[in-house]
Amino acid sequence: MYVASRVFPDADTFFSPGAIAVSGGAIVAAGSPADAERALPSGFERLEFPGGAILPGLVNAHTHLQIPRLPLPSGGSRRAFVDWILGVIAWKRAAAPEEFRRNFEEAAAASLAAGTTTLGEICGPDASVYRDCPMRTRVFAEGVGFAPEVAGQVLSMVEAAIGRLEEAANETGGRVAHGVSPHTLYTVGPALLALLGGLAARKGIPACLHLAESQAEMEFLSSGRGDVADRLYPAVGKDVSWFGGIGMSIPRYLRNAGLLRKGLLLVHNVHLARKEIDGLWRSGARFVLCSRSNAAHGNGSPDVTHFVDAGIPFALGTDSLGSVPDLSMWEEMRAARSLYRGKHPEGELCRVLFRAATRNGSEALSFPGGALLPGLPADFVVADDAGGEGVEASIRNLLERTAAGNVRLTVVGGRRLWERA
Numbered sequence: 266m267y268v269a270s271r272v273f274p275d276a277d278t279f280f281s282p283g284a285i286a287v288s289g290g291a292i293v294a295a296g297s298p299a300d301a302e303r304a305l306p307s308g309f310e311r312l313e314f315p316g317g318a319i320l321p322g323l324v325n326a327h328t329h330l331q332i333p334r335l336p337l338p339s340g341g342s343r344r345a346f347v348d349w350i351l352g353v354i355a356w357k358r359a360a361a362p363e364e365f366r367r368n369f370e371e372a373a374a375a376s377l378a379a380g381t382t383t384l385g386e387i388c389g390p391d392a393s394v395y396r397d398c399p400m401r402t403r404v405f406a407e408g409v410g411f412a413p414e415v416a417g418q419v420l421s422m423v424e425a426a427i428g429r430l431e432e433a434a435n436e437t438g439g440r441v442a443h444g445v446s447p448h449t450l451y452t453v454g455p456a457l458l459a460l461l462g463g464l465a466a467r468k469g470i471p472a473c474l475h476l477a478e479s480q481a482e483m484e485f486l487s488s489g490r491g492d493v494a495d496r497l498y499p500a501v502g503k504d505v506s507w508f509g510g511i512g513m514s515i516p517r518y519l520r521n522a523g524l525l526r527k528g529l530l531l532v533h534n535v536h537l538a539r540k541e542i543d544g545l546w547r548s549g550a551r552f553v554l555c556s557r558s559n560a561a562h563g564n565g566s567p568d569v570t571h572f573v574d575a576g577i578p579f580a581l582g583t584d585s586l587g588s589v590p591d592l593s594m595w596e597e598m599r600a601a602r603s604l605y606r607g608k609h610p611e612g613e614l615c616r617v618l619f620r621a622a623t624r625n626g627s628e629a630l631s632f633p634g635g636a637l638l639p640g641l642p643a644d645f646v647v648a649d650d651a652g653g654e655g656v657e658a659s660i661r662n663l664l665e666r667t668a669a670g671n672v673r674l675t676v677v678g679g680r681r682l683w684e685r686a
């Protein structure tokens with residue numbers, strides 16, 4: 266039993282004082298200390314956090330924990346993004362094999378210390394790290410290949426990675442789960458896209474796609490020209506002169522590949538029209554916004570205002586340390602907040618963003634959780650209570666005043682994985 270000054274089961278309410286009862290890795294009660302006590306057999310362990318707030322664990326719905334800090338090309342120009350991608354390719358080729366696990370372990374520890382319990386992770390070069398992953402993690406096996414003749418071979422590699430991730434799922438009791446990720450529409454050609462769409466449908470697993478991140482991507486998708494054709498592909502010795510653009514709208518292209526359905530997770534979504542976002546949403550797609558990463562690359566900003574005002578749920582992700590200075594979801598919530606230009610009052614906006622970093626993230630990754638309710642996994646954090654009258658002011662204070670240093674305890678599946686000394 267965990268007792269604190271306040272418990273926020275979700276973005277809608279709180280109990281003061283509050284407590285949650287945990288048994289067998291799941292929440293069995295959340296409410297007043299008396300409620301929690303009644304739900305447990307005698308002899309339970311009781312931990313007290315005066316001045317603390319118990320919150321659902323934060324969900325980083327898009328990251329790459331094996332990628333380390335990388336120098337960002339200066340200038341923030343349109344050319345810079347392609348330079349950065351070439352930098353990632355060069356890093357991956359030159360990295361020592363043991364580096365991937367070390368990067369992953371350091372990034373996972375930093376995430377836990379900042380209150381993140383759940384990840385949407387793009388599988389890095391070392392797939393063996395995920396069987397030891399302490400967090401609830403959806404690992405997407407990534408496929409990259411543009412030419413039609415490589416599609417079959419890349420599909421086999423993705424299937425092999427999924428096999429290894431299925432072992433991790435078995436060994437972790439489902440805490441680690443898998444999915445498939447066609448990297449992007451400019452690095453996965455039509456043939457491979459259809460094969461990966463088919464694989465996701467056949468296995469009934471979620472799919473994750475980086476979409477509409479940069480102007481260079483949009484230019485390549487519409488005409489087959491621009492920086493992707495003229496600089497990215499020549500630098501890796503590949504010929505894409507046969508490609509003249511996708512020749513239709515992005516939603517239709519995704520639908521034709523068999524990807525546009527429930528379980529499709531679209532990451533970035535910077536250069537989409539509002540109509541396209543609405544249509545993708547109605548077709549079952551879900552969205553992750555990574556606004557700090559977009560800003561770092563000079564790629565623009567996601568349309569937070571439209572997502573919030575149209576009531577379209579979205580999740581938040583940091584992207585990798587190659588793009589952002591830290592993996593804090595608190596910073597990510599604040600960055601998204603700074604982009605909002607609509608008429609929602611601040612308190613209400615903060616609740617929407619808190620939901621984005623908790624419940625919407627879990628839903629986007631097809632995991633149970635994101636709230637402290639009986640039957641859900643005991644994934645939660647204890648942070649310093651930031652005070653405030655009423656739920657809107659309280660969540661606004663949490664968003665404004667909480668950083669990694671305010672997180673006292675992080676628990677995943679009932680296991681205390683990180684505790685402030």
Ligand SMILES: [Zn+2]
Binds near residue numbers: 328584585
């Ligand atoms: Zn990414």
